[in-house]
Structure formats: structure tokens, C-alpha cells
Amino acid sequence: MNLRIVIGLTSCAALIALPLFFGGYAIRLATLTIMWVGLATCWNLLSGYARYIDFGSVVYFGIGSYIAFLVMARLEQSFWVALILAAVASGLIALAIGIPTLRLKGAYFAIATFAFAEALKQVALEWDNLTGMSLLGGSHGATFPINTSSAFFYYVFLALTAGILTITILTERSAFGYALKAIAQDEDAAEGVGVNTARAKAQAYAISASFLGMYGATESYWLTYITPSSVFDVHITIQMVIMTLLGGMGTVLGPAVGAAFLYLVSEMLWARFLYVYMAMVGLIIIGVILFMPQGIVGSLRGGFPKPHKEA
Amino acid sequence: MAPLLEVRKVTCRFGALEALADVDFQLREGEILGIIGPNGAGKTTLFNVITGSIRPSAGEVIFQGRKITGERPYRICRLGIARTSQIARPFPGLTVRENVLIAAAYGKGLSLDRARSEAGEILTSVGLGAVADLTPTAISPASRRRLELARALATGPRALLLDENMAGLTSGEIGEMLGLLNGLRERGISMVVVEHIIKAVMGISDRIIVLDHGHKIAEGRPHEVAADPQVVVAYLGRRYA
Ligand SMILES: Nc1ncnc2c1ncn2[C@@H]1O[C@H](COP(=O)(O)OP(=O)(O)OP(=O)(O)O)[C@@H](O)[C@H]1O
Ligand SMILES: [Mg+2]
Numbered sequence: 001m002n003l004r005i006v007i008g009l010t011s012c013a014a015l016i017a018l019p020l021f022f023g024g025y026a027i028r029l030a031t032l033t034i035m036w037v038g039l040a041t042c043w044n045l046l047s048g049y050a051r052y053i054d055f056g057s058v059v060y061f062g063i064g065s066y067i068a069f070l071v072m073a074r075l076e077q078s079f080w081v082a083l084i085l086a087a088v089a090s091g092l093i094a095l096a097i098g099i100p101t102l103r104l105k106g107a108y109f110a111i112a113t114f115a116f117a118e119a120l121k122q123v124a125l126e127w128d129n130l131t132g133m134s135l136l137g138g139s140h141g142a143t144f145p146i147n148t149s150s151a152f153f154y155y156v157f158l159a160l161t162a163g164i165l166t167i168t169i170l171t172e173r174s175a176f177g178y179a180l181k182a183i184a185q186d187e188d189a190a191e192g193v194g195v196n197t198a199r200a201k202a203q204a205y206a207i208s209a210s211f212l213g214m215y216g217a218t219e220s221y222w223l224t225y226i227t228p229s230s231v232f233d234v235h236i237t238i239q240m241v242i243m244t245l246l247g248g249m250g251t252v253l254g255p256a257v258g259a260a261f262l263y264l265v266s267e268m269l270w271a272r273f274l275y276v277y278m279a280m281v282g283l284i285i286i287g288v289i290l291f292m293p294q295g296i297v298g299s300l301r302g303g304f305p306k307p308h309k310e311a
Numbered sequence: 312m313a314p315l316l317e318v319r320k321v322t323c324r325f326g327a328l329e330a331l332a333d334v335d336f337q338l339r340e341g342e343i344l345g346i347i348g349p350n351g352a353g354k355t356t357l358f359n360v361i362t363g364s365i366r367p368s369a370g371e372v373i374f375q376g377r378k379i380t381g382e383r384p385y386r387i388c389r390l391g392i393a394r395t396s397q398i399a400r401p402f403p404g405l406t407v408r409e410n411v412l413i414a415a416a417y418g419k420g421l422s423l424d425r426a427r428s429e430a431g432e433i434l435t436s437v438g439l440g441a442v443a444d445l446t447p448t449a450i451s452p453a454s455r456r457r458l459e460l461a462r463a464l465a466t467g468p469r470a471l472l473l474d475e476n477m478a479g480l481t482s483g484e485i486g487e488m489l490g491l492l493n494g495l496r497e498r499g500i501s502m503v504v505v506e507h508i509i510k511a512v513m514g515i516s517d518r519i520i521v522l523d524h525g526h527k528i529a530e531g532r533p534h535e536v537a538a539d540p541q542v543v544v545a546y547l548g549r550r551y552a
Contacts, residue, residue, distance in 0.1 A: 173423075189400045192394065
């Protein structure tokens with residue numbers, strides 16, 4: 001336990017000090033790794049713990065991106081106002097969408113969330129055409145005010161990721177975490193012992209959506225230019241899913257490990273094997289899933305069969 | 312005194328099948344009510360209606376003077392009705408203790424720390440103290456039945472519905488379970504006991520009702536019911552003929 005605290009504090013200090021010593025590519029790499037760790041951790045909260053497979057998580061990333069664009073470029077407010085509004089709007093939309101769709105089970109929930117994300121992408125693409133406004137920029141995209149400080153974005157992402165990881169740790173230690181796990185295993189039995197399952201699922205969904213909204217807002221401001229296809233891209237969802245599966249669903253560290261692993265491996269391979277790196281990434285994913293079906297963290301921790309004692 | 316739980320003219324149809332037809336009964340404070348009836352009589356369906364997991368086609372359920380039909384199952388649990396399932400349904404990925412803890416935390420509204428100690432006490436009281444930190448898959452079927460009971464008890468029920476909680480137990484284990492249930496009655500928990508093991512249910516119940524094809528065909532003290540010719544034909548007949 002003490003060792004864990006020491007390791008934890010040391011890595012926090014190292015992460016905070018990182019921009020003082022590195023710049024350029026290294027800081028960019030670190031920023032993106034931290035972002036993906038956070039995105040996968042968001043996905044894990046509902047989909048990993050309660051096993052409601054969300055296949056449209058990117059929708060809140062996209063909503064956050066466009067809220068930030070409206071607040072910063074159209075209303076000329078600060079990034080912090082944009083960040084808060086992105087969180088609030090994403091969370092509220094998630095409640096409105098989640099309360100009906102979280103009644104769906106299994107593949108139906110996955111399909112409903114996927115469809116919602118695709119639909120919203122179309123709305124963002126066609127909004128200006130349909131309404132005759134020039135608000136979102138449609139497929140021409142939308143441009144943010146420029147901020148060139150790479151340390152700024154590094155620290156914002158670091159804070160967001162620290163936030164969602166802390167929430168996950170607290171969840172794991174609370175009755176709420178048990179409720180989500182019970183929902184994953186037998187939802188009717190969970191309801192039967194007093195768990196308000198609809199509420200627990202909606203809470204997890206809305207918390208993760210708020211964070212996804214903030215990630216979208218921050219990344220879009222960082223990139224300065226977005227289109228509906230870039231911020232509602234289904235590949236962002238797929239990455240979150242694969243990273244979480246690789247690391248281990250329903251664990252605190254699994255998505256973080258999976259995200260860091262997949263992102264860094266992809267970066268390394270991409271630089272060296274431009275043409276075949278996707279195939280190599282695919283092979284690595286298949287290998288991990290075959291040999292570590294519980295994910296990297298899950299297999300290291302609980303992969304060994306537990307002793308079966310008849311009582 | 313008003314009954315603790317009252318089922319009024321409950322009818323439950325699945326398509327053309329009438330699983331329950333105009334069923335009425337009352338559970339009084341401190342009472343153990345036995346329900347017997349052949350397979351498919353509607354016993355489990357009746358429990359599903361009471362706990363809110365199935366909405367009846369007609370009729371209502373009153374608990375402590377208040378209509379609970381249409382309420383969500385978690386609400387009904389928190390109001391004070393708990394059940395065990397015919398097929399034990401523990402959360403397989405949680406330990407035995409965590410299975411009970413979650414019921415105490417949510418069903419009874421305890422803080423996590425208090426729920427943990429409550430779970431420990433309940434597990435000891437049903438004789439599962441030694442296996443509290445194993446997973447439900449690692450304990451014997453008889454222990455899983457007790458876990459089902461422990462989890463229901465942890466929600467702090469006033470009325471406990473037991474669905475064939477003694478099926479598959481040895482006669483020694485049945486004796487122990489009956490002892491546990493008598494202890495619960497002394498603590499003021501009223502029970503509805505669905506059971507195929509006639510001797511056990513006759514011995515422990517204050518009153519018995521008999522269901523057959525969704526109809527209540529008899530009600531009374533155990534010896535009266537056992538002597539009822541309709542019951543003998545419908546149910547006991549096959550064994551007592
Ligand atoms: N959800 C459902 N949908 C359709 N039919 C159902 C459903 N639940 C129960 N039934 C039918 O209703 C009838 C009553 O079933 P129920 O499970 O209540 O009987 P039971 O008295 O508990 O029987 P057993 O002693 O075998 O447990 C059966 O014919 C069953 O097939
Ligand atoms: Mg049954």
C-alpha cells in the first residue's frame with residue numbers, strides 16, 4: 001500500500017513536471033496518450049462496469065467540440081466557459097438520451113447509441129443548409145481562436161484524465177460501483193435487492209458524457225479546426241472500445257493501460273512501417289485478446305484460476 | 312388488524328394462458344403462509360407480481376395499507392418485501408459478502424461500512440461466515456440457497472417470499488433451513504413459503520393456500536387443506552393416492 005502511494009506520487013510529480021523538460025513531439029505524444037487514457041476511462045465507466053456497450057460515445061466528444069466552437073468563436077467567451085458548458089450540455093443530453101435508451105439491452109443499446117451519433121453527425125453537417133444560418137460551417141468545418149501553448153493543452157488533458165480516473169476509483173470503492181457491477185451480472189437481481197438500476201445507469205452514462213464533452217472541447221481547441229466528420233468519427237468510439245478491451249473492462253487501470261499501450265504501439269509502428277502498421281496493430285490486438293481474454297490488467301490480476309473450495 | 316400484505320383479485324395472462332386467475336390472499340403480521348400447487352400452478356408468477364417484476368393483467372397488491380402494483384421492483388424491495396428466487400441468482404463475479412453487502416446498502420439504505428458489517432452478521436447467522444470471501448460459484452448448492460436467503464434478509468424485509476428455497480436440500484439441511492425460518496419469524500418477519508416438500512411446508516406454515524392452474528382452490532390450516540378432497544385430487548392425489 002505504501003509502495004503504491006510512493007509510486008503514485010512520483011508519477012504525478014513526473015507528469016506535472018514533464019512540460020518543463022520536454023517539448024515538441026514528446027509533449028504532443030504525452031498529451032495524446034493522456035487524452036486516450038481519459039477517453040477509454042470514460043467509456044469504461046458505463047460500458048466496462050455495467051456492461052452496457054455504448055457504440056456511440058463519440059457523440060459527446062462531438063457535442064463538446066461544437067459547443068466549444070459556438071462559445072469561443074461565435075460568442076467569443078473564454079475556453080473555461082466553453083469547457084463548463086460542454087460538460088453541462090453533454091451531461092444533460094446524455095440524461096435525455098440515456099433514460100429511454102438505457103432500457104434497451106445488449107446489441108439494441110449499442111445500435112441505438114451508434115445511430116444517435118451518426119444522426120448527430122448528419123445534423124451538424126446539414127444544419128446550415130437546412131436552416132439557412134451560417135452557424136456550424138457544415139462540411140467546410142469550423143475554426144477556433146488559436147492557442148499555441150502546448151503545455152496548456154497538456155495540463156488541461158492531464159487534469160481531465162486525473163478527474164475521470166479519480167471518479168473511477170471512488171466508484172470502485174462505493175456502493176455505486178457495486179451497483180454497476182451487479183447490473184452487469186444480473187440486472188433483474190440487482191433491481192430485486194433495491195438497486196435503482198435505471199438511475200445508476202443514467203448516472204454513469206451522464207458522468208462519462210460530461211467528460212467526453214470536455215475532451216472534445218479541449219481537443220478541438222487544440223486542433224483549431226474541426227468538421228462534423230472529424231469530431232463525430234466512429235473510429236474514436238472504436239478506439240475507446242478496443243483500448244478498454246485490451247486493458248481490461250471494469251477495472252480502474254485497464255482502460256488506462258490499454259489506451260497507453262495501443263496508442264504508443266501504434267505511434268511506434270506508424271513511424272517505422274507506414275504501409276503495414278495497421279495490419280500489425282490488428283495482429284497485436286488479436287494476440288492480446290486471444291491470450292489475455294480478461295485484458296492486460298485483468299489477466300495479470302485475476303487471470304489465474306481461483307481455488308475452488310467446496311463449502 | 313389489517314394484513315401486512317394483501318393480494319386482491321390478481322389475474323395474470325401470458326397470451327392465451329391464464330397463469331393467475333382472480334387470486335386473493337392475505338398475509339398477516341408474524342405469519343408464515345404456505346403456498347403449494349403443482350408445476351405451472353402460478354406460484355412463481357404470483358411472486359413476480361408481488362415484487363413488481365411482472366405487472367398483473369388485473370387486480371392489485373396492497374402492502375402495509377398502500378397499493379404497490381405498478382411500482383418498480385427496487386421500490387417494492389425498499390418498502391420491505393424481499394424474495395428468494397427458485398433458481399438461485401447470485402452475482403457470480405462478486406464475493407458472497409459483496410452479494411449481501413449490496414443488498415444491505417441499497418435495499419436497506421445503509422452506508423457502505425455499515426452494510427459491510429451488516430452483511431457479516433447476516434452471513435454468520437445463516438451459517439455462511441466461513442465462506443464469505445469466496446465467490447458464489449465456489450460454494451455448494453445448499454450454501455447458495457442460504458446466500459439467496461441472506462441477500463433477501465439484508466434488504467431488511469417485513470415480508471419475505473421464499474420460492475422453493477429448500478428444493479434439492481438433504482433432510483438434514485431442510486431441518487436447518489426450517490430452524491432458520493422459525494428464528495426469522497420470532498424476529499417479526501412474515502413469510503410466504505412456496506414449497507414442493509409437503510412435510511416441510513405443512514410443518515412450518517400457519518396457513519396454507521393451494522393454487523392449481525392459476526386458481527386458488529383451497530385455503531386453511533395445514534391439516535384442513537390436506538384433507539380437502541379437491542386438493543387431494545389436484546395435487547396430493549398423485550403422491551397420496
Ligand atoms: N414470463 C412468462 N411468459 C409466458 N409464460 C409464463 C411466464 N412466466 C410463467 N409463465 C407460464 O405461467 C404458468 C405458471 O408458471 P409459474 O412459473 O408461475 O408456475 P409455478 O407454480 O411456479 O411452477 P413450478 O412449481 O414449476 O415452479 C406456466 O404455464 C408458465 O409456463
Ligand atoms: Mg415456480
